[in-house]
Amino acid sequence: MMIRRRLLAPTAIAAAAALLLAGCGRDTDSPAQADDAVELTSGPASGTVTIWAQGTEGEALTEFIKPFEEANPDVTVKVTAVPWDSAQNKYQTAVAGGTTPDIGMLGSDWMPTFANALQPKPEAIDTSGMFDFATTSTTFDGVEYAVPWYVETRVLFYRTDLAEQAGFDTFPTDWDGFKALAQAYQDEAGAEYGVALPSGGWNSFLSSLPFAWSNGAEVMDADQTTWTLDTPEVTGAVDYIDSFFADGIANRNPDAEAGSTTAAFVDGSVPMFMSGPWDIPGLKTAGGEGFEDKFGVGLVPASPDGTSTSFAAGANLAVFKDAENPEAAWKLVEWLSQPEVQVDWFSAVNDLPAQESAWDDPTLTADPKVAGFGEQLKSVKIAPTLTTWPQVSAAADTQLEQILRGDKDPAVALGELQSTADSLGTGQ
Structure with missing residues (x-):
């Protein structure tokens, strides 16, 4: 997966947490109160505002905020x-x-680490229309410390033309159908592997x-x-993923070179x-003219007793x-x-809106691929909002790789993971 470049490596964020908790006094400081928040006046903004933003967002923001500066002629925004x-x-x-700058773009999974360095959100800024999972990532002890900027989730990209060749007119909604499609891609459409699944390495557990x-x-x-x-539900999911590798439908040791997943998808x-x-614009570009009609997106398939639920993340301001x-x-x-x-x-940058009402706009509803993400956002979960999660996630990555690449018994591996997590605690 695929956790977009927004998520920090577990070791890096764990180190950051240790420093910030010591520097900000998470164990001793009293939680911020709602009345500590800035009261916003009705007039225009003025003065200089500094903001740090990462990646594509940082590159696009200076041009994008010109309307804000025009509406607030006495303000100057400096983007780094x-x-x-x-x-x-x-x-x-x-x-x-x-x-620090005035504003920071913080990944939703960063919030537990940085919360004590942030101001509470002013009451005048209404976040009630935003996705609950997004505002949950900003909230500690009942106080919101940021405003969701955009959200992310994961869906399955699949070749619709090759699926039809393999006998599938629609994307499967359950585990049996999903595996059958992956197998049919090999048997009927000439694919080397039916699906790319995480088999180990950074964030492989989160991807699963x-x-x-x-x-x-x-x-x-x-x-x-x-x-x-180590519950039966987690074990069952790991067993299901492992079956793709055991049956040769997914590659245990895929090419990790940048662009390899896109290339394999385009060539089938x-x-x-x-x-x-x-990945939507990237695949259209890589596939060339007409390729956008050859792929679609499908929701995460559910087990017989489950409901399609994906991972959600994003960035907060x-x-x-x-x-x-x-x-x-x-x-x-x-x-x-x-x-x-x-x-x-x-x-401008293909970031999904955190405001639910924005999803009624034709800009997002016209393209069925984009609309598919909106549909998946109705059923998502986020990673635990705990300072120890990066360490638990890293330990889980190791255990998952030992299962999927080393044939370690899932029940044993997940039992060891449970013990590790118990020893790390929750950081609360």
Whole structure:
């Protein structure tokens, strides 16, 4: 998978957590209160606002916010584009040194680490129309510390032309049908492998969670106090994934070179994989004229007793405690959170809107591939909002690789993972 470049490597974020928890006093500081938030005035924004943003977002933001600057002629917004591979170090150093920007673009999975360095969201900024999972990622002890900017989820990309050749007119909705399609891609459409699935390495466990969630599994209890990683539901999902490798339908050791998944999808050698919305334009470009009519997206298949459920993530806009111009910063965040602005942002960079009402716009409904992501967003879960999750996830990656590449018994591996998670605790 596929967790887009937004997610930090587990070891990196764990190190960041250790530093920030020490520097910000997570164990000793009192939680922020709602009345600590900035009160927004009705006038236009003024002064200088600094914002750091990563990747494509950082590159596109300067041009995109010109309408905001035109509507607020006394404000100047300075955007710093930060590479994803150095963002973690840059933010943690800035927090420790009191040199943060006014606004930071924080991945939803970063929030537990950085929460104590952030200001509470002003009450005047309404997030009630946003996806619940997105606002959940910003909320600690009942206080929201950021505003969701965009969201992500994962669906199955599949070759519709080769599926028809293999005898499938529609994408399967259950596990049996999904595996049958993957097998038919090989038997009837000449594919080398029917589907690309994670077999180990960074975030492979997180990439597998949609199958576990679609089998009724949870990785924690509802209160996030107890890990539940060795249940029959998790084990059943791992057994199901493992069966693709055991039957030769998926490759245990796929090519990890950048662009290899796209190339295999375009040439039909591996006509199905799971990923996010950013791959839509990339596949159209790689496949050339007419290729957009040869592929579609399907929802995560469900087990016989489960419901299609995928992974969700995204990025939030947060204002740091050390912000020099917090009111103007929050006004920019508020502008970027408007449904019509989020639709324009999707058109600019293909980021999915966090505002649910934005999904009624023809810009998102006209393309069935994009609309498919909107449908999947109705049933998603996020990773645990805990500082120990990166360590648990990294341990899970190791165990999953030993199962899928080393034939380790799933029950044994998940039992060991449960013990590791119990020893790490929840960080609360």
